[in-house]
Amino acid sequence: MKKFFRMFKIRREEMAASVCALCVLIALHAMMISKTFNTFLHTGGAHWNIFIKNFVVSGFDPITYSMVTYWEANYNVYRHPFLSFMVWPLSLLDGWLMDMTGLNLVQFIVAVPLLFFAFYSFIFIFRIFRDIIKIRRFEATVLSAMLFSFAYVMIAAVVPDHFCVSMFLLVFALYISGLKMQNGTRLSIWQTVLLFFVTAGVTLSNGVKIFIYALFTNGKKFFRIKYLLLAVLLPSALIWFFARWEYRTFVLPKEKARHEARLKKSAETRQKLFNAFADTTSLKDSAEIKKAFAKEMNKRVKAKYVKDHQKAWNKHTGKPMGKGEFIKWTDISTSRSETAVENLFGESIQLHDQHLLQDTLRSRPVIVPYSWIINYVVEAVIVLLFIGGIWCGRRSRFLWMALGGFAFDMFLHMGLGFGINEVYIMGAHWLFVMPMAMAFVVKQAENGRFRTWLRVLLVVLTLWLWAYNGTLLAGYLLG
Template identity: 70%
Template sequence: MKYLRMFKVKRDEWLASALMLLTTICLHALVIARNYDLFTQTNRGHWNVFINNFTISGFDPITYSMVTYWEANYNVYRHPLLSFMVWPLSQLDKWLTDLTGLNLVQFIVAVPLLLCAFYAYIFTYRTFRDVIRLRRFDSAVLAQMLFAFAYVMVATVVPDHFCVSMFLLVFTIYIAGMKIQSGRQFKIWQTVLLFFVTAGVTLSNGIKTYIYSLFTNGRKFFRLKYFLFAVLLPAALIWGFARWEYRTFVLPKELARNEATAKKRAENTRKMYEAFKDTTSIKGSEEIRKAFNAELQRRAEEKQRNDSKRAWNKHTGKPMGKGEFMNWTDGTTSRAETAVENLFGESIQLHPDYLLQDTLRSRPVIVRYRWAANYVVEGLLVLLFAAGIWYGRRSRFLWMALCGFAFDMALHLGLGFGINEVYIMGAHWLFVIPFAIGFLLKGARDSKAEPWLRAALVLLTAWLMGYNMTLFIGYLV
């Protein structure tokens, strides 16, 4: 009961959080209405219907398909427990479909997303109030700033895991911040529970849970008992579970699919050879076979040339190496342009050109803004972020948050994982920006600069909210 009381909304939190929730509900309504007639049908192939018709940036509607017909379709190494977390939703959807004759998957998925968005806002606000110790108004402004960022706003209403991840990360960092403030440490069971939940949704979240535990527990993090039972054992268990999940659910389907593909290819090749043999003027079986193989080679090269021009290939950089996991890396996409246009650009302010299009379909990796004002806003936010880091340089909490941010940057800008659409991962790290700005505001308290800084933050938040909301709603309707 003590821990459940954390989720009780306080009196001073209701107004701002209710406004945020109402806004998010309205956006959900627009997202649902966009494909309502198609997605509520129960007699259509669910996977292709969702994948081909849900088009909001690079977000995948896999959850819609999973809830409609459950199977382990998430990447088991990146999301080891997520398939099993949505299983209860799948059972609810099945019951409601039998009851109503409609597939209400959009409504079912929207409910946990709304809860996660709501409590992500609550714990963001509490971080400003209880950890950084800002005034109520300033806390509300900075919390709203986070939810005015483009890919936080979008993540709260799309059927992907990013909104869930953001809530879990903000919740975990809030708990860590409160423990740092009171001089307490994470207990083994607390670390294990947070790790399994965060890493179960996305494995990289679990790494951040360990980063937060390291900053909270200090040298005690490496004590044998804690390190063995809170760190090594859970990490080994979840990796072992992911391997079991792959062998049990994924590998059999892959083998069957590969076998069917090979069989179909062999049958097509046989038919092509028979047709070639009947129409060619070449004599002799050996000469016919050589000519046919040359024709196959020509067609393969032509297909490779055509595929290289398609968006899913053209907009993907070359991996740094070969292997099961190195294939996820990218060593050729420009880091500088990515940082300007996508990392601190699209993540925070939508580009009106190629609005919310997918890089694997039609959107170029790098899109530039039409107006200089967008770059001014971006530059101002980066300066405020940097100034906040300077003012909070003595805060263990801020360095903890920045280490999590650095991990994301190493993953995306360093290794290039998901770099061609890095903005869709923004919900994993964008909260660090207003956290840092909070320390700038705290440092300016009772100074002549404070009202000017507060006014600038209010204007920035209003701009981001109005600009992104206008473009997003325009896209949805």
């Protein structure tokens, strides 16, 4: 246990960069809190309506604010099976402070763990560059700063959502796996299970990445019967059964109650409309009245259907592969090529100045072009460095392990289309792989004549991204 906690001790070579990172993260949190401080500070019983109405930062949801203010299992239990219970202690603290002060300090309570996870994401990505890939301190610092200059890493670090937590867990798991590879050891059953439960408990799909990391770390031993049963199959079954239990216990009763309330309200409304129709119509025969009323209601239903399909939450949702419980989350109609340019490697890394941080389910179009050609130039350079890094690190088992997780995300989002209409908000799950790959370009050029030019390029890119994204984000939060 002592060895585990020693991993969180800041090293001397990390001190300067970590202090700078901490100051920047605190400043970003201060701006995020200030945007809705006066509104959320006095939030009481009608918390959900107030949070959802006033918190608009891209497609991120203020569910965590709502749950900490008044706890209930509001996260999707299949995507985030343990997350509701992880924030329960924060809810107890918020309730205690609210009783003492009469104020809702939820923004500060949520900011503290987010600050921790963002800060140590920076620390462990830096250590991956230094301890695993083994590049020099200057380049490691620049690439670590570059990761946090990416738009949706910068934003994920401060919004009240789970993405920053997931990023930390994935980066930490990569670091642990990388050390195991270096030492010629493997992930034990209990280590794999622990990493899986914590990571998959926050975001279920990321649990698959833990198994990918274990496969690359353990090699053929991953397929031993004992390991497969106890480290892979049993934990997967347990977390799935837990999610089903959580759904039946916490979610299903509320869904049934809401459904019954809707049916009751619909019946009452229909009866009122029928009475009003019967009082005003010139028809006398009861059968004719019912027939005419049914015809009128069908017209209203069709009109509402057409109107709803013009709204952003419907219009910007692509066509799914089917209507099943989980297959309905897929999307086969949204353009993959436009998404890759404008969203996957676009908005994820550089914000669009048009429709800045608007929500796709409210007002933002799915595809938004950049206003300036320089954004496409920067995007192209970053993607080329990423591809170049894959080539330079093609013999690195560690890089292929990281790319395995990246490939799984691409299969989910660009293949199946899960969340493709706002794929950028999931950026914190995979963007860290890009500077990891770039580190292999740096390593290749370490003693070559292009080292200085590469250094300059990386510094210029990082400064541009911090200036561009930082200015837009600060303007949005403080405006």
